[in-house]
Amino acid sequence: MTTQTPSQDIADLISRCAMRDRAAFRTLYDRTSAKLFGVVLRILRDRSEAEEAIQEVYVKVWQRADRYVAGATSPISWLVAVARNHALDILRARRPVSDDIDVALEIPDAGPSPERAAEDSDERGRIEKCLGLLDVERADAVRGAYLDGFSYEELAERYAVPLNTMRTWLRRSLIKLRECLTA
Known part of the structure; x- marks a missing residue:
């Protein structure tokens, strides 16, 4: 009596599945499902999805058992390839279908x-021109407060003036800017 290696045993079970032997299929499932489940779970990273996928893998094994060629690859490698390819198909199906490039035109x-960009450019030019009419420190303080987001306290520290003086600078500078822009 010759004893079969586990690999030969699995190959035999696959060939019996090709002949629609349900008992062989049940045995094949019992012996290999844990390994194939691990493969599928590692790819899908979701237990419930992997559980569903492993059932689909064994349906494919049942349907395609006649395609296994003993000796060409190890039987477990063939089973792992079926499981891996099925899991990868599931991953590909998750990705959204890319839209046609014509949709991007819409x-x-x-x-x-x-037109708006030109108007904005003109307006920026007018504002910069009016800021240029202010004292340099006051124009920088206005830019710091209203363009760069510095607080009045930070600006008062930067220019070494009391907080109320900074508030006065900014208020008076804004009045001059408004007068310049409306003229």
């Missing part, structure tokens, strides 16, 4: 229109 541009 996406509105969040940026300003060319």
Whole structure:
């Protein structure tokens, strides 16, 4: 009596599954499902999804057992390949289907229109011109407060003036800017 290696035993079970032997299929499942479940779980990273996928893997094994060629690959390698490919198919199905490039043409541009960009540029130029009419320190304080987000306290420290003086600088500078911009 010759004893079969575990690999030969699994190959025999697969060939019996090809002949629709349900008892062989049950034995094949009992002997290999833990390993294949580990493969599928490692790829999918979700236990419930892996449990469902392993059932689908064994349906494929049942349906494709006649495709296994003994000796070409080890039987467990063939089973792992079926499981791995099925898990990868599930991962690919998760990815959203990319839209046609023509759809991208319909996406509105969040940026300003060319006309608006030109108007903004003109307005920025006017503001910079009016800021240029202010004392350099006061213009820098206005930029710091209203463009860079510095607090009045931070600006008072930077220019070494009392807090109320900084507030006065900013208030008077804004009044001059308004007068310049409306002129």
